[in-house]
Amino acid sequence: MTLTNPYTRDSYDVSERVFAQRDAEAMPELAGELPNLSEYDTILIGTPVWNDSMANPIIGYLEQTDFDGKTASLFWTYITNDGTTERDFSEQTQNAQIADGLSLRSANGISDDEMDQMLRNWLNKVIG
Template sequence: MKKVLIAYYSWSGTTAKLAHLLQQVTGGDLYEMKVAADVFSSDMYATSDIATKQRATNALPQLVGSLPDLNQYDVVLIGGPVWSGALATPVLTFLQQGQNTKAVLAPFYTDAGTKGDYEKDFTQAAGQPVKPGIGMDSMTLNQATAIAKVKAWWQQNF
C-alpha cells in the first residue's frame, strides 16, 4: 500500500472538499497549507489581483508552520484553487520548498469554470515529472458522483 500525503491550500473551502474526498479514497494524510490571515482579501477578485502581483514579482507568500517531510511518502497530491487560470501562490510556495522529493507528485485543483494551463504550469513549477491531475468545479464536487470520479482517477493513475 502506498503512503500518501494530500497537501492543499483552500481559500474558500472548495479545495478542502476535494482534499477530503481524496483522503477517503487514498487513506492519505492531510496537510493544509496556510498563510498569514492578512495575505489575501476576502474578495475573490482582489485575491486574484494580489496573487497575480505575487507571481509577477516572485514575492510568493510564506507558509505558516513547517512542511511535512515529503520523502516519507510514496505519493504527494498537491492541490489548490485555480486563480486567473494559474496556480494559487501558496501552492507555488509549497512546490518551491518541496523540490527534490523522491515521491510521485500529482496535482488536484478546483476552478470556477476554467483551469487554464494549470497542469502544465504545475509540472513546470514542480521541476520534475508528475502524474495527471484531477480537477473539479464546485458544482461537480457537490454531486454524488464526485467520489466515483476521484476513485476512477486514483485507480487509473496509481
C-alpha cells in the same frame, strides 16, 4: 499550511494581490514547518485555480520542495477556466514524476455518485 500574512475574503482584492505577487515573483510566505514527505511515495496536491493557474501559496510551496524520487499528482477546482494550471504544475514540481491529475470544474454540477466514481478512478490510476 498557513500563511504569515493571509489573504482577505474579498476575491477582487485577492486577485490583485495574486497578480502583483506573480509579477514580482514573490509568493506569500508560508508559516510553520512544511510537510515532511519522507515517508510518502506519492504526493497529492490540491488547489483552487486562481487567475488561470495554481493558487500562489501552492506555487510557493512547490518552489520550496524537492520531490526527488516521488510521484506527484494535482487536483484542482475552478468555475469555468483552468488556464495553464496543469502545465504549470508539471513545470514547477521539482524532480517529481507527474501522474495524471484530476480536474474538478464546479460548473459541471455532477452528482455525489459521479464524483465518487471520478475520485475512485483517479485514485486507482495514481496510487493503485
